[in-house]
Amino acid sequence: MSKLDNIPVRHQPTEAAGRKRTNPLAHVFDELVKFCQSRSMFMLHYCTGCGAIELPPAMTSRFDMERLGIQPMVTPRQADILLITGYVSIKTLKRIILTYEQMQSPKYVIGICSCTVNGGMYWQSYATAKVLKDYLPVDVYIAGCMPRPEAVISGMRELMSDIKSGRAQNWKRYYENYDHYLGNQQKLFGEDWQTPTDIIAEARHYGLMTDRTLGEHTALLEKHQRPLEALEMRLSAREKQKT
Amino acid sequence: MSKDLNIWLDDLLGDIENIQFKRKSSRRVRVDVGSEALPALLELLQGRASYVHLSAISCVDWIEDEEFELVYHVWSYETRSLVSAHTRIPREPGVYLSIYDLYQPAAFFERDIHEMFGVFFEGSPDMEKFILTEWDGPPPMRKEFDSEAFVNQHFEWEQYHPQWLKDLEEEGGGVTTRPEDIRL
């Protein structure tokens, strides 16, 4: 497993990602979108662990996160925030990665509870993954076992200010350093690990490729798998032969 | 009423050979029985003494004795007492009979024990993996499986050693005496 030190901690714009925008209106527009992103966060309804028990209080009458524009959403397609509420068993981690890859960027991961940092009190358990950020880029950690609703909300607010100021760019790291994350996943789940989402194609599509996106692990992936290509419409068999 | 029944139960169990029988309290009875007689005993308890509720099947791995101990906790809603029937089976090959025909909840416990200890129950409806579907290692609850060693071998740790922790250590804070050094 490659060391985390090799990975830039804060996002540094790369050439592919940082298109120069000369239009001043575009800048205003970007700021508007960023502001709205910070004020409208849909979090995924996925109770991965016991910390999820403090989310209903945070969402309901007493603390009411909807004040801040935070709403629970059901499927990963609609959600912006993936809350990892506590320990992740290996079986769950696979689902979390699937879910994370199905979410739409910009997307943010919040590690709630101490277990997401270093395994927490289950450090000697054979069934839980220990360091969440080896597998997914985590934006905010909220410590505690389990953190109170106030702590959850303050963590959310921190994420909000990060989004507003444009610092919360960790989702790009997943595309840009996919090889690193995939390597860690492969180490845990076996070399023929594959998710249905084709992250490499997505990075290519949205111009998020860097020289760290591809590497030995993605090569292994491409060797094992036939990436799931979209079922494009086609009129005749000739096009099929072309591709 | 329930007292009488308990006495009756004592008589009943006293009649059966090959079992040791110990009353721990008014509502707890421990029975030690050979593995070949256990199904018969449970059948008797269920049929004659209304022990219809299988509370749990516990498995204990006595690795030094090369044996698994299976404990069947059955409860009677009428006598309001719990019989724990202990039996031992050899660790190898670790095969035993299912009591699913008597108690349907046994299916879950037997499946669980099969998964965690590797004891196979013949006649159980479903011995497929349930909780550990994505686990390739040995049955983890066996004593020879060392979870900590497994973890150290497979996972790495986030290095977290900030200055304040170092300062604290220099001051001698935190637990310095190891537990094994201060045994009473």
Added chain:
Amino acid sequence: MNLSELLIELLLMPLVAFVIGLGMVLMMRKIAARLGRRIGPPLLQPIYDIIKLYGKRTQISHGLIHEIGIIMAVGGYVAAETLLPVPGMNGLADKGGVITLAYVMMIPSLGMALGVGQCANPNGSIGISRALTAMLAYDIPFILVIFGAAYVYGTTNLADIIAIQQQQGVSGWGLMQMPLLALAGMLALPAVMGKQPFEIYIAPAEIATGPMVEMSGKFMGGLFVMQCFQLYTAGVLYTTLFLGGGAYWITFLPKIYAVVAIPMAAAMLFPRYRTEDVIRLMWKWPVLVGLMGLAVAMK
């Protein structure tokens, strides 16, 4: 009216509808929050949500029909708004009339159904199946009410209907002229707007939000925009048929907001009905009341 004025109206009407619809969405969420003893979202929350959804960097699509479906869903309502006269703007009211409007309002449902179908997710398909069944349930009283109104006013042109009602002041309102039909319309309204207890088609706990299951980014944003239009259309149509439409925005706005607020307030106090119970309920009370209303109105 000359063509250029008309074109300006046609551009303005959907825009106005969207803005008012945003307010209705906000009102809906506020009502839900107040009933749940919460504070609720801030004033501009609906627009934040929509901008955020459109501003997503990556968006997945399941194919061309998925995209066309959303375009139809939004576009159908955009077209429908031009058939709905509002104060100062008649749009195309005389070109289609209320029957056309009722059918144009089905285009977005069809578009959404196609888009969701392409997603290859049974959750979405079940949602659509339920939504269409619910449409079958509520459209019968709804169409009955439209029939009654059109018959009583003697025209299907919504602009004429408004004019007829306004000639006689409040006593000329449909509500006064045909109270039973107005009641039937009000009973069917929560179902038209797709709120509890008639929202089984999105039931998250059963089918994980049904049609929205694979919608992301601008697709979801399209649905949010569509929801604004949906609430607006239902409110304005009811106001036009029974509350005398509006001569001025100052009287018109309170009316349409009130029409939307009443079902919303009730909605948060009910769980959802099963699909067949929705049909049973819709085919029983609103239809019964509506038929009685018709009998009275047609004498």
Added chain:
Amino acid sequence: MTPLDQLLLLSALTVVVPLFTGNRRITGPLATLLYTGQGLLLLRMAGLGYGSETPVSSAVSLQVLGLELHWRFDALSWFFALITIGAGLLSSWFASGEWAQRYRDSGSSLRLFHAALALNVFTMLVLLASGELLSLFIGWELVSWASFLMMSLGSNTALRYAMRYVTYAFAGAMAVLMGLVLVYTRTGSFEFQAFRDAVPSMDADTVWLLFGLFAAGFGVKMALLPFHLWQAKAYAETPGPGAAFLGAISSRMGLFAMIVVLVQIIGVARLVELPVPFTFLSGRDLLAWVAVFTIIFPTFTALRQHDARRLLAWHGIGQGGYMLLGILIADDLGSAGGLMHVFNHATYQAVLFMSVTAVIHRTGTSDLNKLGGLVARMPLSFLAMLIGIIGLAGLPPMNGFVSKWLVYRALILEGSPLLFLGAVIGTLGTILSVYKLIHNTFLGQLRLEHVDIEEAPSSMLWPMMILSTVVFVTGYFPGLVLDWIASVQAAVGLPVLAHHLGGVHIDKGGLDMIWVVSVLLAGFGVGALVFLSGNRSKRVHQLDNYAGGHFLTADTRYQYSDNFYPGLMHLIGPWYRKSFRWLEGGFVSTVDTVSQLMQGLYRHTHPAFYLLAVVVFALSWVMGGD
């Protein structure tokens, strides 16, 4: 020879040519060419469709038992003939390419198929051209036999239902014949004019009897309730293009005859005066209610089908109700709606059958549980079906909406809330079931065995695309069809609809489809702009899908298809089982018994029967020609 004679002669030639060219590949294109010729000849009579009052008569007439049989074309005939020849042309085009090859390879006789199709067209033209009641009856019989021939080309199931049809048709023909006898005893003539003159003097009982006999007799062909049970399965099992043709126009012959007798001759006004004993209803109301139930029941039966062709065939029955309902309203709007629906229905029903046939051609099945996701592989067939279902469901911007709008508007003007409600229930049921159709065939999960299939061949695509264009264009500019409708109304004696290119203008709420469709398209444009304002999207594989956070695998069936509307079925399912099924069961068993008997008779002789009919007709043609 008048243009009509030329037309009929060419049409007869079209029957004969396939018999000679046989199973060769040329048969299809040749037949298509001949249909084109027929179409051109028909266009020579286009004046009929644009207000020319004088009918084109045939030079041929026959003397049988002292009665003169003669043939002529008026606007009504021309309108129906246009649809017939159009349907025949496109069906045979559809059947001339790869489909024919497959059909031939499967051991079926292409010769017989094309001959049967041409025979259908020919007999229909003869029926449409009939100039008095007797020739109407002869034409009627010929059409029955021709469509029987077509149906019996299909599988054994089709034959069984065709037999059932023959039983019905026989009973219906008997009823019509009795009606004719009755008319003859009263008037001493089979001429329309004589009959029309005699109607005012007839007493109510006689008119009732005539009304009942003709309505029942012609209702069989139209598959009006309760004579509807033969049609769906018989049509569904007919070979694809044949089903498209039959579904488009065949059963409308019943409507044609009904218009001729009930509207043109007896007159709807007379029907209104006929009270149904012990009720508030009049004869017209009775028939209107039959029409409404014909809309509702078959539509909801269609909802339960899981075979695409049967689903469509059931809808074909249901849509007939709208036409009859519209015509029975008998004002300018309603009758225009009913007549226009004949045209509209023919266009979209043919598209739908063709699209389903294209799917069968590629996948080998029309079982809605075994399809899905084909839009990625057959996008143009999907487009055709989409346009077809929007038309069938009667939503803007397709032509089905216009005709239904006219019917609804007329019902509002007339003040018939319950008929209106029935019609709307039918429309809503149609929306439900057509969505099921398109969802289960083209949307959803693409099955593994269909991953490598291709789009339908161009010989199939062209007719579908042409028809789709017609469906859309006549929806955009309904005035194109309304012109013909107005002539028909004038010819039949109904009030003539004042219309313009975009629709109708009424003071109290008209319809201008040009505006409505334009604004709808503009709305889609705005929708597209709004959509495109988001970032671009990326297509993903169908396995990259939400499954409760679970991994989807290729061997999972992740497609919702069977029992598509369970909520509705929980409510109305028991009705099917109890009342409806019971009724149907009783009816079917009776008819089946009779048809068993008839089958025994025809099994030995039915090829001879149609031969006989053809020969008799041909002989009479030749003899009368001189």
Added chain:
Amino acid sequence: MRPENYQARSQPPSNEFELNFGPNHPGIEGNYAFRVKLNGDQVLEARADAGYLHRGFEKLMEGRLWIQNIALVPRICVPDPVPMEVCYSLAIEEIGGLEVPERAKWIRVMQLEMSRLAAHLFAFGGHAATTGMYTTMFWGVADRDLILDRFEELTGGRVYSIYNIPGGVRRDVPEGFLDRLSSLLDYLESRLPDYDNLFFTNQVFVKRARGVGAMTQEQALKWGVTGPNLRATGLEFDVRRDDPYLVYDQLDFEIPTESGGDALARNLVRRAELKQSIRILRQVIERLPSIEGPIRCPIPNPLAWNVPAGEAYTRVESSKGELAYYVVSTGGDKPYRVHVRGPSSMHAVQVLEKLALGARLEDIAQIMFSLDACPPEVDR
């Protein structure tokens, strides 16, 4: 997931389709999965799929000191953690022969009943949310939060209190706590009619829940159903009364039952138990000040405590049903074996699978939530 799972294999040409309930699904409680095969909306086959929350508690406990495990056990059931601590402590006390002071017993009862109240409020709030009745959920969770405040005051922790230790409880009741608890009970009692109007007697809900997931008493006994779910079938059984622990034999309370055995009956039983828990708490508030004495018995240095060899099987009534611990000691400083028998291990697996069979898609979530299944008890 392996690549071969994405390669083309045969697809069943049938009318059935599969639907995954969970792990990421609001119709499932917690991180748990349920895979159903359906035709239309009818369930043809249902399979539970657990293990998403598996941490190997029983293995972990074998590697930790007796006292360390106190911190571990409440994590086994998050919504209702207190019975876990109490049950584990009871087992150690039985093996070690510790005599728990009377006051500690009363405090434990108080804590257990508070936890039951909180858990029930959470449970039917969740059930309401599955039927689209979010207002009830908002109210229920908010009211539960007030109980958590009292927990925080008493123990220092909102959810996991880690307050019970073998031999008693960690600290005494703070001053004025009982008054505040009493006023909280008053408040909760005043809220009950609101809940009734909003939820339990709401005709739409009654219509939805009646007959859903119904089981007879025979079935319930055969399948090993316990707790409120068993009482909803009409059997008046409660571990608190029939196998009493702590001081439940000195308390006066009823055991509510219902006869329907369906989702509605299960909810009504919980609703009635709220009332009984309030009643028990009032008795505790009344009696506790009069019971003087220590709050725990002396135990050796917990970091080097060798519990004598022995075994014990202790049961308590948690809000979900019968909770039992089987603890074996060989005289070491760590348990030799701990087996947790969570009530949900029956409810969430076999009972759910059986009840879901033939049920309708609309009802699966309702069945799961009405059984109040707690997946971590299954996974451990």
